[in-house]
Amino acid sequence: MPESVTDPRQLRLPPKRPIRLSWSDERVRGIVWQVVVVGIVGSLFWWLWSNTAHNLAVRRIATGFEFLRREAGLPIAEHLVDYNPTDTYFRALLVGFLNTLKVAVVGIVLATILGTLIGIARLSRNWLLAKLAAVYVEVIRDLPLLLQLLFWYALLQGLPGPRQAMNPAEGVFLSNRGLKLPWFEWTDAHSFALLAFVLGAIATWLYARQATAKRLLDGRKRPAWPFALLAMLAAPIGIWAVMGAPFTPDIPKLRGFNFQGGLNISPEYFALLIGLVTYTAGFVAEIVRAGIQAVPHGQWEAAQALGLHRGQVLRQIVLPQALRVIIPPMTSQYLNITKNSSLAVAIGYQDIVSIANTTLNQTGQAIEGIAIIMLVYLTISLSISLFMNWYNGRIALVER
């Protein structure tokens, strides 16, 4: 019972003294210094602000965020929400924001998976595998990311044109226009099925948690897979079937210059994603390796003495403890992926920086444009930080 054990000395407060208006009074000195520092910082900001406003006025440069409502007139190739050039700058910037999120989120997931695998491979008892992983980490970490992005982009441009596209499987085309995959027409039924799947996944997780809690009481195994099968597979398929089981395949076809239809992964997005993932995975691998090696060797031996095999030891004993060491530096890597995605401008992926740059170039409002870029990165980065800090707090060692 940790709450009841309290050091009585902590409860004893220092005796209160009346404030004397004297330089020798610690509290008076504190207040004076704080007022001075706040004043200096405040006037510095005021000076920067008024100076900027003055200089902008002297140079007759427009200010304010009015331009967000004007027609953008800039074409954007990839957009997650509907967009055409007659839309406003605000919508164009929103498209850029979503494009940044698209590459950052997918990049974080893939870099974590790839990095963890490589980190574990580096500790493998297989000499060849361990050395390969070590070489990967050393090579990837030591080359500038921009160079790697340009390399991947040039490589993808070296693919054959759309008329000579590689066709490894029915409806799959790989050309210098990107990767085309067969898809199907998305209808409401698919949206509902997807929703049912997500709800099913949450329900399964709750069920598994309860099953574990009950097992701790009576020791009986309650396998979660029948429930998972029902909630995550049968229910969505059932909903889809009840709604008429719509399925219209959308196979890409070469028509005119390009492939029409199907799902498209552009070379720009692909080059950026693969560059970010392989680069960041090198750092993640080292973090994972460090985390695993930080778990005392005695934990391995103790677990093996209980009869667990190597995979079980890694999953059940070592990784959960390693996570405590891994999470804080991992947060930095996630933030890096997000910020490094701004190198997209070099290879023509229209992320927030690319679109904000064009916007500020067309409107001439550089300060507003840069402020928008900073706001977007600050928002994404703080969200990642908050989530990771919450997760870190959850898995942190609970002291008893």
Place this chain on the structure above:
Amino acid sequence: MAFGLSAMRTLAAAFAIGTAAPALAQAPAAPSGGPANTLDAVKARGTLACGVNTGLAGFAQPDSQGVWRGFDVEYCRALAAAIFGDANKVKLVSTTAQVRFTALQSGEVDVLSRNTTWTLSRDTSLGLDFPAINFFDGQGFMVKTSLGVKAAKELDGATICVAPGTTTEQNLADWSRSAAVKFTPVVIERLEEIVAAFVAGRCDAYTTDISGLAATRAAQTKPTDYLILPDVISKEPLALGVRQGDARFADIVRWTHYLLLAAEEFGITQANVDSMMTDPRPEVQRIVGKTGGLGPMLGLADNWGVTVLKAVGNYGEVFKRHLEPIGIQRGPNAQWNKGGLQYAPPFR
């Protein structure tokens, strides 16, 4: 590495605007060049900072010795000759389409001589002025001959390479709407990389000003593999740009351009400018500074015209030296009395 390089420069420029002491706007020899005294600031610095393209054949490109050459570069040299009497007192700053205006606004360059289209919104909200149109251009498309396309209308469904932050980009969107032609843009900032993407076949077509297309085509190992489509989808008056609110400096830029035009009109060339000192025609005498005192009215030396023409030659010579080799005809850039649009007001 959080920002792209150009964003870094934009940020630095924005910061420069924020921290430049307000007093500099009035101080005559301000190093950062407040808007009202560019000439004094340039003279105090000893060189003219001139923004040019990052490498466009015929307009601004380093040669094999690393010396920048081209039509736009000659204008920078002409301005330096007018101000300092020495065409070499110029610092060429290569600027991408996206950073050029910020570079000018923040004082990183004094003048833009860089394939920049004069538009109403740029003239007003960017805090810029465009004193003279030195090249009348229009936007076109270039495709690979092997594609078999003969007109822009046939580009429906095509992927088109275009530089961001340009009028080209907006014209393309406008044209696609009015001509009902759908396209996918590929938007890359650096000229070399967008041309590389087009050559590699990432795009079916590359669009920019026709002069730029001609320059790019001429720079390829086999120019005949590329075809410039006959369609012209916009007006692109390429103008010299300066900061707004400095009428004196704008006058110098404007009249240096007219000097090159007038010299061609009156047959004054780089070679014969000295012998023209004795030419009896009154306007020629005023151009070479023998009479009229026009130079001092601009705040320049009496013989500024001679210095400039000795350094770069007249408009026709500059055009012939840099643009004709890459296949650009005079077209709308011929003199007004030869069916073109280039027209110099009187030197009087």
